[in-house]
Amino acid sequence: xxxxxxxxxxxxxxxxxxxxxxxxxxxxxxxxxxxxxxxxxxxxxxxxxxxxxxxxxxxxxxxxxxxxxxxxxxxxxxxxxxxxxxxxxxxxxxxxxxxxxxxxxxxxxxxxxxxxxxxxxxxxxxxxxxxxxxxxxxxxxxxxxxxxxxxxxxxxxxxxxxxxxxxxxxxxxxxxxxxxxxxxxxxxxxxxxxxxxxxxxxxxxxxxxxxxxxxxxxxxxxxxxxxxxxxxxxxxxxxxxxxxxxxxxxxxxxxxxxxxxxxxxxxxxxxxxxxxxxxxxxxxxxxxxxxxxxxxxxxxxxxxxxxxxxxxxxxxxxxxxxxxxxxxxxxxxxxxxxxxxxxxxxxxxxxxxxxxxxxxxxxxxxxxxxxxxxxxxxxxxxxxxxxxxxxxxxxxxxxxx
Amino acid sequence: xxxxxxxxxxxxxxxxxxxxxxxxxxxxxxxxxxxxxxxxxxxxxxxxxxxxxxxxxxxxxxxxxxxxxxxxxxxxxxxxxxxxxxxxxxxxxxxxxxxxxxxxxxxxxxxxxxxxxxxxxxxxxxxxxxxxxxxxxxxxxxxxxxxxxxxxxxxxxxxxxxxxxxxxxxxxxxxxxxxxxxxxxxxxxxxxxxxxxxxxxxxxxxxxxxxxxxxxxxxxxxxxxxxxxxxxxxxxxxxxxxxxxxxxxxxxxxxxxxxxxxxxxxxxxxxxxxxxxxxxxxxxxxxxxxxxxxxxxxxxxxxxxxxxxxxxxxxxxxxxxxxxxxxxxxxxxxxxxxxxxxxxxxxxxxxxxxxxxxxxxxxxxxx
Numbered sequence: 152x153x154x155x156x157x158x159x160x161x162x163x164x165x166x167x168x169x170x171x172x173x174x175x176x177x178x179x180x181x182x183x184x185x186x187x188x189x190x191x192x193x194x195x196x197x198x199x200x201x202x203x204x205x206x207x208x209x210x211x212x213x214x215x216x217x218x219x220x221x222x223x224x225x226x227x228x229x230x231x232x233x234x235x236x237x238x239x240x241x242x243x244x245x246x247x248x249x250x251x252x253x254x255x256x257x258x259x260x261x262x263x264x265x266x267x268x269x270x271x272x273x274x275x276x277x278x279x280x281x282x283x284x285x286x287x288x289x290x291x292x293x294x295x296x297x298x299x300x301x302x303x304x305x306x307x308x309x310x311x312x313x314x315x316x317x318x319x320x321x322x323x324x325x326x327x328x329x330x331x332x333x334x335x336x337x338x339x340x341x342x343x344x345x346x347x348x349x350x351x352x353x354x355x356x357x358x359x360x361x362x363x364x365x366x367x368x369x370x371x372x373x374x375x376x377x378x379x380x381x382x383x384x385x386x387x388x389x390x391x392x393x394x395x396x397x398x399x400x401x402x403x404x405x406x407x408x409x410x411x412x413x414x415x416x417x418x419x420x421x422x423x424x425x426x427x428x429x430x431x432x433x434x435x436x437x438x439x440x441x442x443x444x445x446x447x448x449x450x451x452x453x454x455x456x457x458x459x460x461x462x463x464x465x466x467x468x469x470x471x472x473x474x475x476x477x478x479x480x481x482x483x484x485x486x487x488x489x490x491x492x493x494x495x496x497x498x499x500x501x502x503x504x505x506x507x508x509x510x511x512x513x514x515x516x517x518x519x520x521x522x523x524x525x526x527x528x529x530x531x532x533x534x535x536x537x538x539x540x541x542x543x544x545x546x547x548x549x550x551x552x
Numbered sequence: 553x554x555x556x557x558x559x560x561x562x563x564x565x566x567x568x569x570x571x572x573x574x575x576x577x578x579x580x581x582x583x584x585x586x587x588x589x590x591x592x593x594x595x596x597x598x599x600x601x602x603x604x605x606x607x608x609x610x611x612x613x614x615x616x617x618x619x620x621x622x623x624x625x626x627x628x629x630x631x632x633x634x635x636x637x638x639x640x641x642x643x644x645x646x647x648x649x650x651x652x653x654x655x656x657x658x659x660x661x662x663x664x665x666x667x668x669x670x671x672x673x674x675x676x677x678x679x680x681x682x683x684x685x686x687x688x689x690x691x692x693x694x695x696x697x698x699x700x701x702x703x704x705x706x707x708x709x710x711x712x713x714x715x716x717x718x719x720x721x722x723x724x725x726x727x728x729x730x731x732x733x734x735x736x737x738x739x740x741x742x743x744x745x746x747x748x749x750x751x752x753x754x755x756x757x758x759x760x761x762x763x764x765x766x767x768x769x770x771x772x773x774x775x776x777x778x779x780x781x782x783x784x785x786x787x788x789x790x791x792x793x794x795x796x797x798x799x800x801x802x803x804x805x806x807x808x809x810x811x812x813x814x815x816x817x818x819x820x821x822x823x824x825x826x827x828x829x830x831x832x833x834x835x836x837x838x839x840x841x842x843x844x845x846x847x848x849x850x851x852x853x854x855x856x857x858x859x860x861x862x863x864x865x866x867x868x869x870x871x872x873x874x875x876x877x878x879x880x881x882x883x884x885x886x887x888x889x890x891x892x893x894x895x896x897x898x899x900x901x902x903x904x905x906x907x908x909x910x911x912x913x914x915x916x917x918x919x
Contacts, residue, residue, distance in 0.1 A: 164681065272801075275665045278811045329798050329808070336797035416912070505726035 182243040186306030188241040188291030198233035199224045199292040209355045219303040230270040251310040256291040262383035287346035298361040321406035322393035323373040339500020339535035342379045380494045395480030401427030412471035416455025419447040431502035443531040449538045453545040474532040561767035563695040568775020576839030581790045586800035588739035593788040599743030611769035621849040622755040644846045651841040655873035684866040686839040720792040749899025756844035
């Protein structure tokens, strides 16, 4: 009797332990979303999701002619409704945990991206490790339709190319959801996002022909940063201003820049390390900012004759010129923000808040209207050249004209 | 029945540590950051200082009544009827806001973050079965398993901290004391109320500790300190990574932190493994609660064995855990409005009164 009772009990317990399979999602029942884009169409949001076709990605032997990803779109008044509405066209449930890129349409960004982002932070499937970008001159949906060479999955291309351009070129910036939301909540720092544009022929870019040629018809390209005020897009920075922005925030991990020589030609330096210090202070009751940027670089390319790199004075001169040039980037972006957009994307307000919390309290309400446009900013750039590469003086010096 | 069972003082330290970490690791960062913003770590340190005083009070109480559980102390101090009534009220209320609430927190976490479609009841039953098993097998058994599991928890925790530390931005902690000391106090209070005051229940199991070398009290103190330091580190790191605003808005910031881990694009998506830390700490917090409550009930009603009580209590636990909070907003407001005064009464005022009473008695005896 006891045996039978315990047997039944055991069976019951085992049934309970099967709950592990309750929320199961088998891989072949999921549509793994790698890219998502939002456009606004009238009152409705148009959500486009780029989904991986695992069969096409995994097949090593050429695969079939099918595209490795497919795009589903749906329109609804809210993002979540649109995502669920998609089940009408998609054969599987969309699974968001492996999302790499979230693309926001430029027109939508001008109206405000806040309402879109709440869903991303509330739903449990989203991690915070995907990057958010804004389209420039095209719709988010179009961006997700472009086929890309080398990387089969276009969203992966976007992800890695944003990471590597942030590391090596520097006018772009990776922004994750939590960083963006943090900037929304800070009074003294406004968010920025990297812009993404389509170059070339958009129509051909959507077809597989785009990657059949050596030179693709159409490409996805990052271009400069978008400055936001709150959740609304205010305007675009060009490449040099974007670079200046990254110098101010100490986000430059590597970059390349050139300065002219005395005669013809240019010297190119590769920046290998930067460190920025931003300090806020109160001077005679008025806020002020000190920025000091320390840069280390190597000489990477020389295209001028008669440049004697073995002399210390030459290096000092290149350093001076580079300092001037980078200072110019920084001044240009600060000037643009102070005069044109009146948006504190640099976190100058936060620097004041960190240094003088009490004074900040009286300023924070009309920081951007009153204090920020007049804010004196002292910029100090210190450029140090460390190495010359594998040769010293260029052979160009010996080349007869 | 208690005098026969003995656990070592090291096992007791580990139990105390796990009990203190308990649910705190999952919920505290968000609540304390909402109150004290970027100064949450200062508040938590202030809470730690206050906690040491409170634990010392508990230890003093235990020293004055060696070999006695909290219920037996109340018995001697207040007399049979009054003492047991107070003990019953104490235990009954603690059952509602102790283990039931912890189980609710756990299943809420699971349904929010990991298994949204699974009915909460089946998760609760499954977890409760393991808890009851631990309680039924007794303190020696679950102390030993705690001792076995603890190194793994420590390893996971250290790995967690190290992996996350790549993402810290120390400037998120600035400015220090932006709004002065005023917001620190309520935050410190809430920290004490979650991390230290419920530890009074450990006085139910302290007679089981092998106290030949007089180490039980020290174990209680050290366990509490380790547990709260672990929590303070988590609080500080969370704020350094996410900033105070995001931390406060996040339902489970520690889990969000684990999601953030990404080293070189291959060491990533570890959150489910990291969640093991709080599954285990929550398990021990619940088991200790349930064990202490069963023992207490057995003593109140003069039962020889606590084991017959375990299954009925477990059934109650599962039911209560589902209905104890109607929704998560209710839980949050309950945590700030009711939990704080309640734990102050059971963890601070009750032992203080008991200390006064026993001091008074000693004076009487001498006089």
